[in-house]
Amino acid sequence: MAHPTSADNRVPPGQTVTTGFPVLHHGSVPYYNDMSKWDLRIFGLVEEEVRFTYDEFMKLPRAEFRNDIHCVTTWSKLDNIWEGVAVETVMQRVKLKPEAKFVMLHAEHGWTTNLPIEDFLRPTTFFGLKHNGEILTPEHGYPVRMVVPHLYFWKSAKWLRGIEFMDKDKPGFWERNGYHMYGDPWKEQRFDFD
Structure with missing residues (x-):
């Protein structure tokens, strides 16, 4: 699908554009005191x-990604500029078995979300490290968040x-709870x- 050129056709139905970056999540925000204990x-x-x-993840080659994001709670944020690691870069280290068809993303506090493998492997999906020039705050997923911009956030x-x-x-997690x-x-x- 071609990238739309005006805000009118960049905003999905039922969404309202915001210039802020609302914080929504379940549970508490993890704060890391010792990054030597973090791994992926x-x-x-x-x-x-x-x-x-x-340290290994932070040394991976980075790229710039531009996208719009859409939250299920009806806000959309346009023209985001991210710095992150392409999925393709990480997958160079991984040999998949042929029966792999889906992905479960695991986050802190046992939080999970599922994706078809095609959506995970899209060139627009990436591991976000910075948003609009700033390192991600803990509230927005520091040190690494997945970014899958074509799906709800x-x-x-x-x-x-x-x-x-x-x-x-x-x-x-959210899918088990009605999403x-x-x-x-x-x-x-x-x-x-729906």
């Missing part, structure tokens, strides 16, 4: 589990700690009955 695990249907330490897991490859789709399994903002897939 890639596991499940992989030939060999991969683990990045904080709850799919962009904050405080990412694990990526699990699966053969079958399973609901994550849609996929979450396409253009189809207003907010809840499981």
Whole structure:
């Protein structure tokens, strides 16, 4: 789909544009005192589990990403500029098993969300480290959040700690609590009955 050129056709139905960056999450915000204890695990249907330490992840090549984001709670934020790590860069270290079809993102406090593997591997999906020139705050997912801009923003897991490859789709935290399994903002897939 071509990138829309005006705000009118960049905002999905039922959304309102904000210039702020609202903070919404379940549970408490993790604050890290010792980054040597942080890691990112890639596991499940992989030939060999991969683990990045904080230092290893921060040394990965970075790129700039520009996008609009849409929250299920009806706000949209346009023209975001991110610095992050492309999924392709991380996946160079991972050998998937052929039956891997879905991804479960694991975050702090046991929080999870699910994605089809095609959505995880899209070139527009990335690991966000900075937003509009600033390192992510703890409230917005420091040190690493997934950014999946074509889906509602709850799919962009904050405080990412694990990526699990699966053969079958399973609901994550919000999906178990009534949110849609996929979450396409253009189809207003907010809840499981949408």
